[in-house]
Amino acid sequence: MSISSDIREYALSLGYDRVGFTTAERFTLLEQALSERPQMYSWAMDGSLQLLKSADPGNIMPGARSIVVTVYDYSKQSYPKALAGKIGRVYLAYGAGALHAVHRARHSLLREFLVKLGARVARGSISPPARLAGARAGVTDFGKNCFAFARDIGSFIVINTLVTDIDLQYDEPALEVGCPDKCTLCLDTCPTGALYQPLRMNPLRCVAYNSYATPGTVFGNVSDILSPEIREGMGSWVYGCDICQEVCPRNQPRLKARLPSNAYLEHIAGDFALDRLLNMSDEHFRGRVLPLLQYIGDRRYFQRNAAVALGNLRNEDAIPAITQAIQGPDALVRGHAAWALGKIGTGKARVILNRCLLREGSSFVRDEIRAALAR
Ligand code: SF4
Ligand code: SF4
Structure with a gap:
């Protein structure tokens, strides 16, 4: 041989x-x-x-x-439904x-x-x-x-x-695109337009990049505040994004197959419930989140993302958790929580926003609250 x-x-x-x-x-x-x-x-x-x-x-x-x-x-293997999306x-x-x-x-x-x-x-x-x-x-x-x-x-x-440094027997390259000619599903469903033409993706617009690119990391000099456009595109994603792979016909055989579940992931899935992430303690972050997901080294960015996800889901049941977050110590989290309440937009959400506006000390958060109320 x-x-x-x-x-x-x-x-x-x-x-x-x-x-x-x-x-x-x-x-x-x-x-x-x-x-x-x-x-x-x-x-x-x-x-x-x-x-x-x-x-x-x-x-x-x-x-x-x-x-x-x-x-x-x-x-x-299959992945827990509770973590899908x-x-x-x-x-x-x-x-x-x-x-x-x-x-x-x-x-x-x-x-x-x-x-x-x-x-x-x-x-x-x-x-x-x-x-x-x-x-x-x-x-x-x-x-x-x-x-x-x-x-x-x-x-x-x-x-x-x-x-x-050794020579090997090289394989035949496969530098072609293996997609059906007419398929553009990934481009059509990319929520931010990051995929702007076949084989062209702008990472700066990609949900995955924006979910974990935080100041002071390998991802460059980014803002800690997510732009409103990216917030809208993030949907329920808090870490990564699989949309352009999930819609792909080339992935359907695996996505539709009955596969064994991962008992460990099933066991810890509850630790990543969005309302739990939004108001998590440092202990929860360090003990439960960080061992699994390391790109985000500061829990406030996870909390920020969880606020955005809860806002995009427009679930009124999340109002108590978001209300707790908008009264929390971190302006970044409070500002994104205000955005989330604006997305939910019910009378109850607006009452909370108005109440918070009266006592909010951060100009960033006040601007977010006003923008949320103006929606
Ligand atoms: S990962 Fe999501 S945001 Fe990024 S290119 Fe794919 S669909 Fe678009
Ligand atoms: S969805 Fe999949 S098969 Fe269709 S163009 Fe995109 S990558 Fe190719």
Whole structure:
């Protein structure tokens, strides 16, 4: 057997669903995209993600020759209904305690296997562009929604890469779009217009990005206040967004299949009830939320998102929880809670807004209350 087949066989034995190999040539498609749309990606180029640098595997490891690309299918299980439309599946799959440890261990074991074969393997903080690497290694193709799709699986996958200095037997690239010609469902249903044409997505408008891009993180210099337009588009999502994958016909076989449930996620789903998130203590945030979802490091952003989600759901039963939030200590949360009450818009909600306006000390929150009352 060749070294490539040994690696493939070992990776599959670890639980990966697809394994492919590509060269360490530069990813010129990424370089082209970044030079055409720098305003959309400057946050990922300037910060620690170093997106432009990652387009050249030689920057990741001098002497790089090959990239081992693995695909893990996280749609083999179902996800709790209570979390549907709130938290993106990938974060549930990858953040969930023991599962996260298994994913990391699998990646480490494959790295060790390569090292035992005499290869050098990159160990830096940046990685090659996963979706482009997947396509070039023939394990995925593209969807018009910009996601990578693995044949017979769909797009609920995670692609990992290992850059190495050994030569391998490279797979046939699959750089094409695998969608039906006439399908535009993902573009039609994207709530913010982030998907503005096939294979073109503006991350700055994407619900997922806006849900967890907070000041002081790798996501750049963003405002802590969500714009009214983004709030409307967020629907009930508080962390991520799966809409353009959920509507996709290529994902329907998995979405409609009867799959085993994840007992751990079912057990903790109640911790993520929107009213619970909105008024959670720091203890709840650190003990229950942060172990699963790490991009948001400060609970006030989760509370902000929960307020927006409750407003978009327009559920009058949420008024007591939102009323508690609009009287809380944090102006960011109070301002978004005011927006939520304005969305619910009932007489009761308006009474609460008027009462809060009289004693509100923050000009930001007062403006939000006035805008909510003017709706
Ligand atoms: S994740 Fe949501 S907001 Fe982002 S592109 Fe897809 S549908 Fe649009
Ligand atoms: S919804 Fe249609 S166009 Fe969009 S990725 Fe899926 S198949 Fe392609």
